[in-house]
Amino acid sequence: MRAVRYHGNRDVRIDDIPEPMCLPGFVKIAPEWCGICGSDVHEYLVGPETIPSVGEPHPITGETVPIVLGHEYAGTVVEVGEGVLGVKAGDKVAVEPIIRDNDCPTCTSGHYNLCPQLGFHGLSGYGGGLAEYSVVPGYMVHVLPDNIPTDVAALIEPLAVGWHAAKMADLRGGESVLIVGAGPIGLVTLLAVKAQGAGRVVVVELTATRKRKAAELGADLVLDPNIDDVAAVLAAEFPQGVDVAFDAGGNARTIELALASVRPRGQVVNIALWEHPVEFDMFSMLFKESNLTASCAYCNDHTEVIEALAAGTIDVAPLITGRISFDEIVTGGIEELMNNRDAHVKIIVHP
Numbered sequence: 269m270r271a272v273r274y275h276g277n278r279d280v281r282i283d284d285i286p287e288p289m290c291l292p293g294f295v296k297i298a299p300e301w302c303g304i305c306g307s308d309v310h311e312y313l314v315g316p317e318t319i320p321s322v323g324e325p326h327p328i329t330g331e332t333v334p335i336v337l338g339h340e341y342a343g344t345v346v347e348v349g350e351g352v353l354g355v356k357a358g359d360k361v362a363v364e365p366i367i368r369d370n371d372c373p374t375c376t377s378g379h380y381n382l383c384p385q386l387g388f389h390g391l392s393g394y395g396g397g398l399a400e401y402s403v404v405p406g407y408m409v410h411v412l413p414d415n416i417p418t419d420v421a422a423l424i425e426p427l428a429v430g431w432h433a434a435k436m437a438d439l440r441g442g443e444s445v446l447i448v449g450a451g452p453i454g455l456v457t458l459l460a461v462k463a464q465g466a467g468r469v470v471v472v473e474l475t476a477t478r479k480r481k482a483a484e485l486g487a488d489l490v491l492d493p494n495i496d497d498v499a500a501v502l503a504a505e506f507p508q509g510v511d512v513a514f515d516a517g518g519n520a521r522t523i524e525l526a527l528a529s530v531r532p533r534g535q536v537v538n539i540a541l542w543e544h545p546v547e548f549d550m551f552s553m554l555f556k557e558s559n560l561t562a563s564c565a566y567c568n569d570h571t572e573v574i575e576a577l578a579a580g581t582i583d584v585a586p587l588i589t590g591r592i593s594f595d596e597i598v599t600g601g602i603e604e605l606m607n608n609r610d611a612h613v614k615i616i617v618h619p
């Protein structure tokens with residue numbers, strides 16, 4: 269079968285590899301649509317980092333490069349291994365790609381997204397969604413209702429990241445929210461906080477396409493630091509500060525803005541993947557008793573995300589900015605996201 273495999277830095281190829289076998293406990297899927305993640309682009313540019321290099325196999329999968337890519341996908345079930353319940357051949361499914369040991373104290377206490385052995389199907393081994401077929405453990409499969417097509421379902425995985433982040437803020441309804449950065453994760457967080465009952469939501473973003481998307485997806489106010497005096501506008505609109513601020517930027521200026529903007533006893537949630545350590549003003553946190561927390565991937569969020577999509581509470585279709593085939597994966601997918609980043613949110617790929 270054809271599969272998109274990561275061989276190393278700036279080396280992604282379409283290979284012909286053996287079709288995976290469906291063992292007991294596993295489900296075999298024919299992927300239909302698979303999103304390209306910022307982490308895929310990051311691995312292409314500076315990796316392998318998360319992807320295991322030769323000599324350093326992933327502790328659970330035991331695999332190293334070449335690795336099949338694709339962890340944001342949905343498709344049709346073609347075979348169900350012995351012992352897997354609740355799914356049958358022909359079902360449309362979304363994959364929750366977290367690989368974990370299911371055995372350590374973190375996993376057994378319910379926080380499998382924080383397992384020390386954490387890996388991702390499509391980055392750490394066990395195949396991936398950018399292939400004609402994939403085989404995943406039964407626990408990764410979520411059956412889709414008829415009204416969620418597989419192109420939309422390819423966005424369930426990134427949406428679950430935003431959903432989990434919004435849940436970290438423990439919204440009760442009506443809270444004012446600031447989201448700093450409107451890349452794919454900032455935008456899915458916007459959708460999630462709206463669906464979970466947030467009140468006014470302000471998004472801070474620099475690029476034209478993403479500012480437009482934020483407004484289209486329901487932001488009440490979109491501010492551009494190159495045009496607006498963000499601090500002054502926020503102070504006028506929210507004299508006490510906002511209830512919750514999400515940092516989806518991951519740099520000194522974005523975390524500083526998030527911390528400065530929350531009300532006393534407000535909540536700051538970090539959802540960015542940081543490349544460098546930064547300094548920030550812990551002293552200002554003291555005088556507001558600010559709560560700073562972080563959100564990693566997702567954990568028991570997919571069912572709620574699927575319900576929200578099925579009910580029409582969330583519409584992710586505007587996030588799809590490109591549709592390509594396997595053959596275009598490098599130039600029309602990964603490199604397009606590198607070179608033309610501001611024009612895109614999510615490019616999805618069809619075999």
Ligand SMILES: [Zn+2]
Binds near residue numbers: 368370371372383
């Ligand atoms: Zn574990």
